[in-house]
Amino acid sequence: MNMYKQISLCLPLLFCSQLSLADWIDDSVKNVEAHTIKLREHIHQHPELGNMEFKTSELVQKELKSYGIEVRKGYAKTGVIGVLKGAKPGPVMALRADMDALPIEEKTGLPYASKAKAMYQGAETHVMHGCGHDAHTAMLLGAAKALAANKDKIAGTVVFVFQPAEEGGADVDNFSQGHLIGSRKMIADGALDNPKPEVIFGMHVMAGMPSGNILYKDGAILNSADHLRIQVNGKQVHGSMPWLGRDPIYASSQMINNMQSLISRNADLTKGMGVVSIGSIHGGTTGNVIPDQVNMVGTIRSNSEDVRQGILKSLPKMLEHNAAANNVTAKVEIAPYAPVTTNDKTLTKLMQPTLAQVNGEDKLHVLDNNASASEDFSYYGQLMPSLFVFVGATPADQDMTKAAPNHNPLFIVDNATLKTGVESHVRFILDYPKVAEQVQADWKKMQAAKK
The missing domain is CATH 3.40.630.10 (Zn peptidases)
Incomplete structure (x- = not known):
């Protein structure tokens, strides 16, 4: 050639x-x-x-x-x-x-x-x-x-x-x-x-x-992903006399419901989405005893850093106030995994x-x-x-x-x-x-x- x-x-x-x-x-x-x-x-x-x-x-x-x-x-x-x-x-x-x-x-x-x-x-x-x-x-x-x-x-x-x-x-x-x-x-x-x-x-x-x-x-x-750990502390009592104790199970149920409002009522969803999920909840040993403690573990996710930071800032305060309304205390821990x-x-x-x-x-x-x-x-x-x-x-x-x-x-x-x-x-x-x-x-x- x-x-x-x-x-x-x-x-x-x-x-x-x-x-x-x-x-x-x-x-x-x-x-x-x-x-x-x-x-x-x-x-x-x-x-x-x-x-x-x-x-x-x-x-x-x-x-x-x-x-x-x-x-x-x-x-x-x-x-x-x-x-x-x-x-x-x-x-x-x-x-x-x-x-x-x-x-x-x-x-x-x-x-x-x-x-x-x-x-x-x-x-x-x-x-x-x-x-x-x-x-x-x-x-x-x-x-x-x-x-x-x-x-x-x-x-x-x-x-x-x-x-x-x-x-x-x-x-x-x-x-x-x-x-x-x-x-x-x-x-x-x-x-x-x-x-x-x-x-x-x-x-x-x-x-x-x-x-x-x-x-x-x-x-x-x-x-993003952040780990959530919540310890709810109350006062143990017989299930027939709840007024003598402080019920962490009932309080925990209110917390799980109220956490969803962080997304539906507080997050600016024009910026992205968010989700808070509880994947593990443990409390009590038998049906007729209100326990003194409930432990929950969950996850926080978002595709917006603004939404994420809003959840991380508001969540502990919300849970602590919810606990106070139910006459229990809450220890809230959040650990970051990934932005x-x-x-x-x-x-x-x-x-x-x-x-x-x-x-x-x-x-x-x-x-x-x-x-x-x-x-x-x-x-x-x-x-x-x-x-x-x-x-x-x-x-x-x-x-x-x-x-x-x-x-x-x-x-x-x-x-x-x-x-x-x-x-x-x-x-x-x-x-x-x-x-x-x-x-x-x-x-x-x-x-x-x-x-």
Whole structure:
């Protein structure tokens, strides 16, 4: 082929370069796919609870070192940081995966199903990767392998963040010691200090969504979450003579009803939604004795920081006044788990073409509303522009309405979705430097406006 024909085939030049870029990305992702699946199945078969991911952490370190990536440890007990410097100058970018499993007995019947048991809050329990963190860890390792093999094409530095205890710690009081685990502890321990990323990307597999599909939205994508604990103290008395005692059960019932008014009558719902739920209530031992104490545990959720803060401010006062009206006392404790997970609007908009390149526009969907669950990825997003997306995890030939949800003993992740996750991570790193200047400029303006 003569030079003229070669040049003509490459017109326009940009189109030609994009094709060549796509070719090497596709090839590199395919090259690591089998290894990624193998890693995922191994991690799935050997799950570890939050703060106890010792073997998983060792596996991550071993893999990263084998790819030629610098490994750092000593963060949040079992957390791992990998650092890969590209051949070209550019920004510092972070990719995050969580590693912990759940205290659930697996019932999937998969050949690599978990049979593991471990100690959780002082009692032995079955352990299962019932939320897909095994897939998250494997996908990020697959991306690390692909990027390390092509570091000559990377503009900037990649920080791989392998975080423990997103679901909470197995060995701590998650109510009072939440700051000692997960993303908060990774940040406190300096995991993101040197080098310091200017942007971070994360993803989560989701049941009931076909493999190969990616879902995203700008702004709030996951709710905030705060833990609620209430102790109502009264005076024990025979059930036939309630006037001689102080009834914490009746008072508790009034509190549960009145808490709902914080949303229906006090929250500005033009700013977002909120929900207060009591999931545990304990009091009394028999039917003819009014007890002296009732203990309740619940959760507070919102997709608006304004609504969230309004609830957190008003709730203790409301419960204390309610208690006084019923001649009992109430001790109210609120412990934060996670703020609203918020996608940076500029970053989300500018990375949309990147997401579309993974499996095509028809596999990319904008969420109408945020998901109601919560994620401690949100703490990273308070420090820098962030983008968090969902990746479909259910085989495309299955009925999506019948797929077992995350946190279910029958929850599965289709191995076919791992390729989507790996490629998304790779493309985030390759494309972000092209939009970094605008993202950072808008982020700085937004931060200045908050002051």
